[in-house]
Amino acid sequence: MKVLLINPPRSPENNILKFAPAAAKQFIHKKLIGPPLGLLTIAAVVNDHDVVVFDIKGEYDLNPAAPPLRKLVKELVERYRPDVVGVTVITSEFNDSVTICQVAKEVNPTIMTVAGGLHATLLPFDFSDPSVDVVIPGQCPQIFRELMRAKEAGIPLESVAGILIRQQGVLTRTRGKPSSWDATGGDFLAIDRGHLAKWISTYKVGNSPDPSTYVFTSLGCPYKCTFCSIWTQFRGKFHQRTVESLIKELQSIPEYPVVRFADANTVVDMQFMNHLFDRIVDERIEKILVMDIRADVAANHPEIIAKMAKGGLKVVICGFESFRDEELLRYKKESPAADNQKAIEVFHEHGIMVRGNYVIPFDYDEDDFRALADYSSANPVVYAGYTILSPMPGTVYYQQIKDKIIDHNYNKYNFFNAVTRTTLPYEEFHERVGGLWLIKKGTDVI
Numbered sequence: 001m002k003v004l005l006i007n008p009p010r011s012p013e014n015n016i017l018k019f020a021p022a023a024a025k026q027f028i029h030k031k032l033i034g035p036p037l038g039l040l041t042i043a044a045v046v047n048d049h050d051v052v053v054f055d056i057k058g059e060y061d062l063n064p065a066a067p068p069l070r071k072l073v074k075e076l077v078e079r080y081r082p083d084v085v086g087v088t089v090i091t092s093e094f095n096d097s098v099t100i101c102q103v104a105k106e107v108n109p110t111i112m113t114v115a116g117g118l119h120a121t122l123l124p125f126d127f128s129d130p131s132v133d134v135v136i137p138g139q140c141p142q143i144f145r146e147l148m149r150a151k152e153a154g155i156p157l158e159s160v161a162g163i164l165i166r167q168q169g170v171l172t173r174t175r176g177k178p179s180s181w182d183a184t185g186g187d188f189l190a191i192d193r194g195h196l197a198k199w200i201s202t203y204k205v206g207n208s209p210d211p212s213t214y215v216f217t218s219l220g221c222p223y224k225c226t227f228c229s230i231w232t233q234f235r236g237k238f239h240q241r242t243v244e245s246l247i248k249e250l251q252s253i254p255e256y257p258v259v260r261f262a263d264a265n266t267v268v269d270m271q272f273m274n275h276l277f278d279r280i281v282d283e284r285i286e287k288i289l290v291m292d293i294r295a296d297v298a299a300n301h302p303e304i305i306a307k308m309a310k311g312g313l314k315v316v317i318c319g320f321e322s323f324r325d326e327e328l329l330r331y332k333k334e335s336p337a338a339d340n341q342k343a344i345e346v347f348h349e350h351g352i353m354v355r356g357n358y359v360i361p362f363d364y365d366e367d368d369f370r371a372l373a374d375y376s377s378a379n380p381v382v383y384a385g386y387t388i389l390s391p392m393p394g395t396v397y398y399q400q401i402k403d404k405i406i407d408h409n410y411n412k413y414n415f416f417n418a419v420t421r422t423t424l425p426y427e428e429f430h431e432r433v434g435g436l437w438l439i440k441k442g443t444d445v446i
């Protein structure tokens, strides 16, 4: 069967950028660049079929004059004539994902459209649009494979456990329990980045001349920050890959000198990281490594940071979130503000560039903005990011403030737009968040 897997475009909604002071605009991050690991994993599980992965983000980066979404997808579907179209969905890309399914159906109503990914996991019933035939929640490669088998053999899709199918217009869960799938262990699937060859020149970050890629060492997170959708996606579980599968993957990607670990929270198991970095050094793997590390890890375990720096760690993204302990407690971050300062010292001591991220609540007033600016100026990092504390659907924070939400357009759920009423006038709030981006030590590094 022919399977076309599509990575939707980025949402263009960015009110921080729109209302920021002119001088700050150049520093505000506009797009993240990286491969759709989820889609590549799905591609790997059905590689006995004729599979095409199309990265629309990469396409617009490569060719900004590419046709608008509907026309682009129409051309794609007409060119590849797929039996199945799959989309990977995060909240801010939900609307465009549905558009992709609609266009596929317009071109050929017999195409089966399938949605998966984080939003499909947390809110599968959101896919009420009739153009979406099947929704598969969770880490589900084995289920997708079974779905392909059923479709190919003409077996009713009801026989595939663990999916939602449209019946008489309504999404209905199929019966039964899907077979288990150990995504990081025995069932780990090596991905083929060759699917993305067309866009490799666009996978560059900062001023790096070399392409970068993502590699995940774990899935999920053991913490439970109220604003975060990652632990809810994995129901609080944390799954670690094996050291040797990682060494093999790092050795297999010489075309990518820069590797960003895609983990939500990379350093959880110290023993594992120690072993991984021993092996990276043993095998003389020389990559520029970028990863997300919690402030408390650096503050409490400077020795592991020193070791990782020797093994190639050059850039760390650190969720500072706030400068106030009461806010951090409310977010259940389990790391006091003092850890942010200690972490900055530890990272800098080992020559690591820090990208520190703060989240700004909708009720910040002038005094709050001033206090944050003072703190951030006193604790400079190479590059600081300031986004909006956002009630992502499926999170605890969403439940806490859902009555205050006034904007339900999912395009805005990308951390760049307030979706509740703000204490300051709406435009001024975004302008002030934008202005904060001027506070930093260096230039863009990721």
Ligand code: B12
Pocket: 007, 008, 010, 011, 030, 031, 032, 033, 034, 035, 036, 037, 038, 039, 041, 042, 057, 086, 087, 088, 089, 090, 091, 092, 114, 115, 116, 117, 118, 119, 121, 136, 138, 139, 140, 141, 144, 183, 214, 216, 228, 229, 230, 262, 263, 264, 265, 392, 393, 413, 414, 415, 416
């Ligand atoms: C890699 C990554 C990216 C990549 C690639 C994403 C893409 N599709 O293009 C890039 C760099 C482009 C990216 C961008 C953004 N991202 Co991002 N990203 C991640 C990250 C770090 C890892 C995701 C991952 O690869 N996981 C590993 C894979 C194997 O798991 P998976 O994707 O869940 O896939 C599995 C299943 O879900 C399923 N599946 C997935 N897709 C499909 C499709 C089908 C058809 C099927 C059947 C199954 C299926 O099967 C897969 C294998 O088991 C996560 C954080 C994290 N650690 O989880 C954030 C995350 C997904 N990103 C997030 C966000 C918000 C963004 C941005 C909007 C950030 C921003 N403000 O710029 C941007 C969007 C575009 C932009 N504005 O530039 C949020 C999403 C939150 C939400 N509730 O929607 C996350 C969770 C980070 C966070 N801090 O909250 N991102």
Ligand code: SF4
Pocket: 221, 222, 223, 224, 225, 228, 229, 230, 231, 264, 265, 294, 319, 333
């Ligand atoms: S914000 Fe980071 S530490 Fe908190 S739950 Fe999410 S991934 Fe884990």
